[in-house]
Amino acid sequence: MKRSVLVVFMLVALLFSLSAAGNKEAVAPAAPAKSVLGLNATGFPIVTQPVSLTVFGARDQNQAEWKNVRMLQEYEKRSNVQMVYQEVPSQGYDEKKSLLFASNDLPDVFVRAQLSKVEIAKYGMESGQLIPLNDLLAKYAPNFMAIMAKYPTIKASITSADGNIYALPELDLSNTGRMGFKQWINKEWLAKLQLKAPTTTDELVTVLRAFRDNDPNGNGLKDEIPLGIREASSIYVLGGAFGLQNQMKDTINIVDGKIHFWLKDDKFKSYLQFLNQLYEEKLLWKDYYKRDLPSWRSNLSNALFGAFYMPYSDVFLKVENQFTGYTPIVGPYGDQLWSDANSGVLAVGAFAISNICKNPEVAMRWVDYFYSEEGSLFFRYGIEGETYKLNEQGNPVFMDSILKDPKGFMTALGQINLVPGGGFPQVITNDTDGVVASALTKEVSAMMVPYLPEKVYLQPSFTQEESEQYVAIVQDMYKYRDEAVTKFILGEWDFNKWDEYRATLDKIGLPKLEKLYQQAFDRL
Secondary structure, eight states: OHHHHHHHHHHHHHHHHHHHTTOTTOOOOOOOOOOOSOBOSSSSOSBSSOEEEEEEEEEOTTSOOGGGOHHHHHHHHHHOEEEEEEEEESTTHHHHHHHHHHHTOOOSEEESOOOOHHHHIIIIIITOOBOOOHHHHHHHOHHHHHHHHHOHHHHHHHOOTTSOOOOEEEEEOSTGGGBSOEEEEEHHHHHHTTOOOOOBHHHHHHHHHHHHHSOTTOSSSSOOEEEEOOSGGGTTTTGGGGTOOOGGGSSEEEETTEEEEOTTSHHHHHHHHHHHHHHHTTOBOTTGGGTOHHHHHHHHHTTOEEEEEESOGGGSGGGGGGEEEOOOOBOTTSOOOOOOBOOSEEEEEEEEEBTTOSOHHHHHHHHHGGGSHHHHHHHHHOSBTTTEEEOTTSOEEEOHHHHTOTTOHHHHHTTTOSOTTOOOSOEEOTTTGGGTOOHHHHHHHHHHGGGSOSOOOOOOOOOHHHHHHHHHHHHHHHHHHHHHHHHHHHTSSOGGGHHHHHHHHHHHTHHHHHHHHHHHHHTO
16 A cells, blocks of 8 residues: 555656656646644734745845845734745846746745746646635635725736636736826916817817927927827827727727727727827927937926826926826817726736645735735835824825935835835735825826726736737737838828738738637636
């Protein structure tokens, strides 16, 4: 009997070693042993006896060594869970992460793991090195389960093709996080020219012409830039006024459950003609397509833009008081929508548990705290009275010792928490987004929230076969799309080439790409 057990054990070990060597048909190991260390169902400590977990993740350059981070030290005391950190500098992290999985020398958990959807599928569905979290979430993660119940698109965004969840995300459910770019306009220029913020595309053109022609900055030079779009990839930001959404972070509308790429639509053609008009009339920054970010930042810091789009005001704080926000404009078809919307998922693979972890229940309880309001405040601001205080409005504000640290704010923050660089498994709320978002950014965001799509989806999870087909199409398609869009806007292509452009997209594989997305979306 003992000999039989030994033979079985050796066969399982052999199969597992083959899996680690890269066999895609890997056999998942047996379920981890049950914890017997006094796990508490709620509250602190998480366990009555200390539990140690090894942790692997990417350390941002502004972060202290994780063992010295104030928040993590305090959390170890509260939770009784001792973390043995194996963090790796962000530079070179991807290579070391790949080697770790290839060697099968796994930690108990991955934190700030930077796992892509492709990696989650590979190491979760295929090799079994990351365990499914579904049952653990249901039993030990009431905070995260409550978020998924309130925001069902989050579950859709993190569920793999086999129906399992293998990694937990970083979430931003604040108003500021629900959209990427916010729209800003120079209120001093409006006041000087006795204009109001535009409410339609026609009014936008009128306002931009006034900015161009009437020297609103009063320096006697024609140095005003009416509309300061930053780069070619940002050119789609006003598409919502033409009924063009940005679902799944792509040029996609979802109508009645149907995926539709709108790159060939007449509404998109109309939008490009509108942008071409702005460019021809010198209303759009002439160098937007060159990705000359230093020049763009210089123009912004000198308040030379009449209107522009940015997520936060942290890059123009010195001139922030010259700008304000305004509600999304109504387009020629009656659409009033801000399409640069987010699903709430900032990093899809921020946290995962490996198949060697003997206490996955403890790991799940450890991470779930950061998806609560209390845990969000603790992670992002630290300890009241030591690292932050509440102002008259009841909002958390860092102590001056942090805000005015001679090493710089982000370096000082990295001694308290892992906020610098993002990617930690947490939830950001309207009460805790102020680490980055200024009061004005929060105000601008709030006025735009009513114009966001009702639901916003992240890209669905593909199977391995679908992923291979996806990659084969998008590399050529995106390259051609970006080239064509720029040429239409700059006037290098006349719009009589529109049919040729549409035919080329079909030839590259746009209909097939749409079908791949639909298949993946239908599984949800």
